[in-house]
Amino acid sequence: MIKTRDISVTVNGTLHAATVEPRLLLADFLRHGLGLTGTHVGCEHGVCGACTVLLDGDSVRSCLMFAVQADGRSVETVESLGRIGQMNALQESFHAHHALQCGFCTSGMLITATDLLKKYPLATDREIREGLSGNLCRCTGYEHIVKAIRAVVACNSGEAR
Numbered sequence: 358m359i360k361t362r363d364i365s366v367t368v369n370g371t372l373h374a375a376t377v378e379p380r381l382l383l384a385d386f387l388r389h390g391l392g393l394t395g396t397h398v399g400c401e402h403g404v405c406g407a408c409t410v411l412l413d414g415d416s417v418r419s420c421l422m423f424a425v426q427a428d429g430r431s432v433e434t435v436e437s438l439g440r441i442g443q444m445n446a447l448q449e450s451f452h453a454h455h456a457l458q459c460g461f462c463t464s465g466m467l468i469t470a471t472d473l474l475k476k477y478p479l480a481t482d483r484e485i486r487e488g489l490s491g492n493l494c495r496c497t498g499y500e501h502i503v504k505a506i507r508a509v510v511a512c513n514s515g516e517a518r
């Protein structure tokens with residue numbers, strides 16, 4: 358008999374109660390359990406960063422966590438940032454600076470950048486690059502992603518770019 362556990366996780370501000378197998382990954386809980394497919398799964402072993410979400414405000418790899426570890430905690434996915442027609446400043450900047458091509462890495466990049474900008478609203482280029490160093494992009498060469506984040510930093514500092 359498969360053992361299950363009851364969990365309650367607040368995801369994007371909504372409390373979700375579920376009964377899950379202890380081996381269920383947080384990424385799979387979000388994607389298959391809650392239908393939040395904005396969180397992507399690439400490598401499934403903590404290398405690519407595509408599955409990055411915020412857990413109690415800090416970025417984590419949702420492929421390296423079990424859903425049961427999020428019990429009683431708060432998760433934010435890319436769906437929390439904005440939506441079509443109502444994108445947030447970071448999403449607008451990614452759009453304006455062509456910071457994506459296929460888009461597979463984008464949700465992880467946006468969540469990582471959200472965490473970075475919260476901790477370092479005036480991040481230097483070096484801090485931006487270091488902050489993104491755990492997220493892989495096979496398309497863009499990273500320059501436009503850095504540019505998009507730099508533009509948000511410029512807005513934070515009151516500088517127009």
Ligand code: FES
Nearest residue numbers: 399401403406420
């Ligand atoms: S899918 Fe989680 S780090 Fe690659």
Ligand code: FES
Nearest residue numbers: 458462494495496
């Ligand atoms: S835009 Fe394709 S992997 Fe980053």
